[in-house]
Amino acid sequence: MKLLLLDPGLSTRSGHNAATLEEVAAHALASGTIELTCASAISLDPANFGGIACTWRPVFRLHGYSRFLNDSDSHEALLRRLTALCMEDLRQLDLAGYDLVLMPTAYPIHLAALSMCVQQLPALRLRVGLLMPPTFWACDAQAAAWLEQLTHGAIDALRAQPGVWLYSETGHYGAGAATVPTATLLPPIAAGTRDWLLDQLARQQALDDRPADRPVVFGYFGDPSTRKGFELLMHCVQNGLPAGMRLSFILPEGHHALAARLDGCGTAVSARTLGAGNIPYLKAMRDVDVVLAFYDPAVYRRQMSGIVADALCLGKPVLTAEGCEAILAFGTREAAGALHCRPADADGLLQGLGTPWTAWRAHRRAALASAHRVLELKRMERHLDTGDREA
Structure with a gap:
């Protein structure tokens, strides 16, 4: 073909x-x-x-x-x-x-x-x-x-x-x-990536739940932009993050100087950039507990996030903002219970960051339960079918 x-x-x-x-x-x-x-x-x-x-x-x-x-x-x-x-x-x-x-x-x-x-x-x-x-x-x-x-x-x-x-x-x-x-x-993945994701899910499901007293690691992925909530998150960093959590910035290649400034800017903050390739990005996401998608509702009212979809494929719960209707509707339809939603302001973000792991457990279980269904939406064959359009 x-x-x-x-x-x-x-x-x-x-x-x-x-x-x-x-x-x-x-x-x-x-x-x-x-x-x-x-x-x-x-x-x-x-x-x-x-x-x-x-x-x-x-x-x-x-x-x-x-x-x-x-x-x-x-x-x-x-x-x-x-x-x-x-x-x-x-x-x-x-x-x-x-x-x-x-x-x-x-x-x-x-x-x-x-x-x-x-x-x-x-x-x-x-x-x-x-x-x-x-x-x-x-x-x-x-x-x-x-x-x-x-x-x-x-x-x-x-x-x-x-x-x-x-x-x-x-x-x-x-x-x-x-x-x-x-x-x-959802954006397609090859069979090799799908197999890797399935293996990661199997490992997570086989493991006992993490200790409740370990800090909850939140991961920020993607461009450091206002629409992705970067400035709001930095406001929280500068004014002091809640106890019992850590924040990891995983930025695209090209943001090395910013990552260097962010890394260690607080006792609970780390930052790095990713090289080329999809698997390094997915591995970085695998290593956090919660994925941040606390985005600008004015943008994400009508737009879904690929980062949210990738998080759900890995069985990761997601912290998002009220008003991000496209993200919330997708979560309700495909991954009920996996998203934790808070008001779309600094107070709401701090509330989410301060949520203890005992409260995140249910979101994690929901994310793991829905991961295979979300993965199916990424199947390459569904994108490359050369027959007539689906009904």
């Missing part, structure tokens, strides 16, 4: 984009029958992706994570120009030459361009992951409105094509006032 992984936001070897590529490449290599091509941002340097076997096509001139500000009345012209640019880049790839095209993260402008290209390719098999809402790419309300309109139009066009299958992490996707039902899938 000839497989094209389409990711205009892939340019560095960190984050969920690189992790997905790594997992798809591992699956392709193990299969012996999949020829993988990766189309990425033009700024990607294949030399930074050593060990990943694929054909590289860094063609996209508009980076997937470009943000938009409505600073004029000419946004229609801007959208037309950028969409045409992305269509030119897509035409370089000869989409019809692939048995399957997988776009694991949909970006508004690229999605619009892809929807136009697909109308000329009715036989194309296309899988699109609708992860972040269109507002993710907007710097103001006006830009959000026209990105939502653009995305809604692209989704309508794609849904009309017989070979297109849309999925999201929540079972639905909102673009403005419209909500579209989708299949529910």
Whole structure:
């Protein structure tokens, strides 16, 4: 099978984009029958992706994570120009030459361009992951409105094509006032990663519960950003953390200076960065007791978190904030009882950090009980099925 992984936001070897590529490449290599091509941002340097076997096509001139500000009345012209640019880049790839095209993260402008290209390719098999809402790419309300309109139009066009299958992490996707039902899938993992996760779960389930008097280790993963609650967490660190807990910052590569400043900034605080690869990240998550997802509700009201999904796959309970409705709804549906929710402010975060392990035990048991169900949503075969769309 000839497989094209389409990711205009892939340019560095960190984050969920690189992790997905790594997992798809591992699956392709193990299969012996999949020829993988990766189309990425033009700024990607294949030399930074050593060990990943694929054909590289860094063609996209508009980076997937470009943000938009409505600073004029000419946004229609801007959208037309950028969409045409992305269509030119897509035409370089000869989409019809692939048995399957997988776009694991949909970006508004690229999605619009892809929807136009697909109308000329009715036989194309296309899988699109609708992860972040269109507002993710907007710097103001006006830009959000026209990105939502653009995305809604692209989704309508794609849904009309017989070979297109849309999925999201929540079972639905909102673009403005419209909500579209989708299949529910999480970013895929290869069989080797799945086996490793199953082994870790078996070890955890076989072990007796940890001593109640041992400090509870909380893990912060991902970018040190406001939307991920970094500033709120630092406020708590600077004003004194509760007794009986430890905090571990596990930051992406590229944040070495920040990690050095954070490491030891309090008696209960440690920090380090991760190198390339998905397994080192999962190993770091395995070694904490509770995963922090105390995020900004304004962002995560409509957006699920891949970090939360990974924590649940490892049987880890999660501390999250009220108002993170997409995360909370996923927890209720797929991992009931695994999430501990507190008010979305410094007091609420301190309450969560101060929760004793005796209270976390029930959340841990719920997370372990649901881990296999969440893992099933990451099964690679469900993403790469080349048959007709699921009902």
